[in-house]
Amino acid sequence: MINGSIINIEGLNLHIGNKHILKDINVKIPEKKLTVILGPSGCGKTTLLKSLNRLTDLYPEVKTQGKIFNGGIDILNPKIEITELRKKMGLLAQSPYPLPMSIYDNITYGLRISGRRKKRYLSKRVEYYLRQVSLWEEVKDRLKDPASALSIGQQQRLCLARGLSVDPDIILADEPTSALDPVSSREIEELFLKLKQRYTIVMVTHILRQARRVADYVIFMYLGEIVEHGTAEQIFENPQNQITKAYIKGTYS
């Protein structure tokens, strides 16, 4: 079921101060599939996700070793063009952070910094990406309104559209529904199911049922280590590790 991989993590270790946060992570993330990172709170899921587009660079206390390959290039190599790398990965955070500008400008921002300026082109793209996240009908009459005026669920979809606007290969999502109501959460889930035809999605979640609904591939983490990874079927139907078993059965506490 799983063919090519788009990201290869090899021997990744991450320290914050003298705490060992990620311990010898080795895993391949399959292309054009939805990979879910599962695990109890504080086990390093967010940290792993942020290592993938090197947002960890923003934090001085973080030290990373190892290699993360994407298309033959080591992401962790300090010499690579980090902005280009980040454009290949859209990030959807736990709670939505639209940019402090209008709905329209939120989508065009990424295009503008890539040098696209033509009005007609930009307007078309705005409509296209807003349709992708099923937001167009709701906001088409108020594109010039501040993005902060949208509801949280709409903001999260806007952030997703914004992430898509730079034409990434990969979408990184860190508990993208945790700030949302059940209806908006389902909307995001459905979008992900639709988008995974064309994008590789890596999603962190706490919610086991959500993981079951959307996952193709599952990485299970515990205390900074990957204890088990495999296809959704393997992990959910036939987990090997004791901790995974307990977690999947819901007896983990």
Next chain:
Amino acid sequence: MKRKFNLNRKFFKKLEELIFRVLMIISTTIIIVALLAIIISILIKGVPSLSWEMITQTPKGGYYFGKEGGILNAIIGSLYLSGGATFLALVVSLPLALYMNIHKMKEKLVVNIIRLFLDILWGIPSIVYGAFGFALMVFLGLRTSLLAGILTVTLFIIPIMVRSMDEVLKTVPRGLIEASFSLGSTRSETSFRVILRQCIPGLITAILLAFGRAIGDAAAVLFTAGYTDYIPTSLSQPTATLPLSVFFQLGSPIPEVQNRAYASAVVLTVIVLIISISSRAFSMKYQKNRIK
């Protein structure tokens, strides 16, 4: 027993609430009354002496003895001086504040040392800047001039501007910075296209604070900008300023001239009000875009 204890607790809670309420009302009243007292007393003494002539003419021969003329020299001088100083300070402060918060995000120690120095500089009285500016002028062979005044006042308001901007920039949510970077923005794109937009209302307040200090300060310009009855036409000429104009007129034994000092104070207050209200109107435009 238990009931009584509960009653006591309830009573103390009520009492505590009452005390803080009273304190709050007292302090609010003091602030408002003091503000109104200052404004009203200046208005009462100043408005009768205020005239069109006063704000459109420079002092003529006997102005300081109660004859005709005005304080246009000081109005224009003050605007030149504080406008110039605010602009120069902005050119230095904004990049420094952004640098401290976006670029040097990693080196917390360096940033905190810069903050410490700025705080110390903020605390130094303006007369010390005046003396320093004067010493520097002598060293460079400059005479009292608009330029010397602008440079001194710039030095004096930079710490104020940088630290207030710094406090504003510190409040930018981490998630917003991460969002910008993960779209592939460079650090300067993040600074100028995202953070600045988010912070414009706060940054304007920081600029206003510095401008207010610049236009209201007499000590820093006393030795450096000098005083003259003419409107400066170049940076190398001395210039009058409103605070010094108030000072000289108030020191006059002639009651008429003293009243003109209050009128000048009214002019100074009105200028500050106009500038702060209009820039707030400008910042409203950005306020609604802010992300919380």
